[in-house]
Amino acid sequence: MPDRLLGDIVPLSASSLDTWLRCRREFLASQLLGLPESDAGGSPDQGLLVHDLLRHIHQQGSCRDAEHVEGTLAAHGLNGSSALQGFVERHARRCPPDDAAGEHEVERARFHRRPAPMFMATGRIDAVWRHRGLLDARDYKTGQSFTERVADDPRARLQVWLLAPLARHEGLRLRLRYEFLSAEVLDDPEPFEPDDDDLAAIEEELRGVVEAMWGEQEFAGVADAALCGHCRYRSICPDSASPGVPAWPVPPEDG
């Protein structure tokens, strides 16, 4: 019996969805086969640091309290980092009022059973605030903006579908906003406030994606030099437009 690439319930995350839409070959290598990466990709370190920092700042006080922010940076050995201070300042201009109740790193999971195929969507939302009848979800971004409307980003569509039951349960209107915190991005894309029709359409989109996964046989690579150049499997992918030598260490006698 051939190996099963997909389980009965297909896991779906913003990251795996993004990979699927970008390159099916990369999706195969990373999401289905779980292969060790052969090449370096972009470092997520700065993004993770900013996320972590904002979480700490909000847990202990307000991002608008300069003294508190400075103290938090110092506690993490980051005092004097004007870049990080800039991220926090740009966030503070977008942050909900201080009386809003907030949570960070909110994990959500939502199961789709019927119509087939089944899938389990999961995600970790950077921040969720409750204020003025709103479930105000935020996704912190430290890179470049590629969209003018959050509603156009498939990852955002998955995120709101994950959050919708929570908003409904609490009787709140749902909004997802991308906060672009780098100095180079001047305007955030238009936030997404999905209605019931949007959410039904999203569920069908996701179901369609999973159906396409089940139907996929070839897993052909995108073979686009611009995309392949950043792929973590570009050196071992048979369809790579940016071939190279894997970054793995080489045994002495091979070198």
Add this chain to the structure above:
Amino acid sequence: MTTDIVRTVGGRASPAMARRRRSLGPMTQTDAPVDAESPRVTPALLRWAESMCGRRLAGVHHDRRGNRPSDARFRVANRVFDSARLAHTDIAVPTLGAFRAVTGLEPEEQRVYEAAGRWYVTLFGDRAVRAVDLDDWESPVAELGVRLVGPAGLPVEDADGRRELRLLRVGARRPVAGDPLESIEARFALERVAGWAGGASLRLCVADLVQGALIEREVDVNRVLDAEVRPWLAERVAVIRARVADPTPQPGLECAHCRYVAGCAAHA
């Protein structure tokens, strides 16, 4: 590889055991019988006992049937392991010939497989050993009333009967560094091979065959089992049992990998 009903602890064998076992040889040399359907303990349960969803943990521990997962993620590692084992059918040093092209792998998997083969030969190429055919999937621990279910590494011995246990990783998430016994998988494996290795010294090796890393140490098996591994295992099993007593679902990211979604109140 064979499938057979083997002699088990207390002389018992069950269809469930036969279904799981893929090679010959009893594991735990103890007189106390262990129910073949006794709860399972896996390396993942040992590692995540405190944080794993209680309902999922209970499902794994009680070996409940669940939805079928993908089984492709481990096929390269399984091929590497099988090739390494075949390289030592007789007492011999491994050669690259044992890691020739195999069928059924995607090109990317083949590259990983080849890299792993080269590192295996590099790291272990000076040791002529023979693979010892032990049960490779589970073993009972009568004292705790559980079954250890999961990989036990590659047990080998040289012409003088010196023993070695090799845990082979193919692109490990955690770096291979420090003391091999810090690895949960190594402790787990050592307990699993206790019946074969007990009463002697053993070289315990943990290797990452993509990163070319190897850590190893000589272990006085009985002493380490008694002083370190078994107390630790008993403590971890106690934690698992405490968590199983309250199998409340904790929905979150791990739902993506849960086999027990059906009937879960979090996803009703």
